[in-house]
Amino acid sequence: MRPAAALRRDGHIAHPLIADLAEALATAMTGKMEEPELLKSSVKPAREPKAGDRLLTPKEAADFLRVSLSWLAKARMRGDGPPFVKIGRSIRYSEGHLQQWIKSQMHLSTSER
Numbered sequence: 001m002r003p004a005a006a007l008r009r010d011g012h013i014a015h016p017l018i019a020d021l022a023e024a025l026a027t028a029m030t031g032k033m034e035e036p037e038l039l040k041s042s043v044k045p046a047r048e049p050k051a052g053d054r055l056l057t058p059k060e061a062a063d064f065l066r067v068s069l070s071w072l073a074k075a076r077m078r079g080d081g082p083p084f085v086k087i088g089r090s091i092r093y094s095e096g097h098l099q100q101w102i103k104s105q106m107h108l109s110t111s112e113r
Contacts, residue, residue: 054095055085061093065102 061082062069075081076091082101085092 055092056095056098058091058093061098064093064095064098 056064058072059069062072065072065082072081076084082093083097085094
């Protein structure tokens with residue numbers, strides 16, 4: 001790290017953050033690229049989102065299940081369809097819950113209910 005103040009070409013004192021950015025830009029242009037401390041982030045997301053965590057619209061969920069949008073809406077009203085989430089007035093389906101629901105619908109015989 002450099003001292004608290006750096007001189008610009010015209011002799012004025014530059015803010016140290018600006019001086020660091022200028023130095024990073026100069027090294028980037030010469031090909032010796034190292035990420036400046038300002039751009040290094042110690043903040044990481046709480047967790048990486050998994051594929052099964054996506055929230056799907058009813059249309060996307062119907063396409064995923066290969067059923068009509070109408071069937072999905074009726075099943076939602078009857079209460080025998082896949083679990084859903086209401087966010088305000090919007091309906092969303094978790095991709096992971098859709099996969100679990102599909103597994104719960106498995107039958108070995110047509111006589112099973």
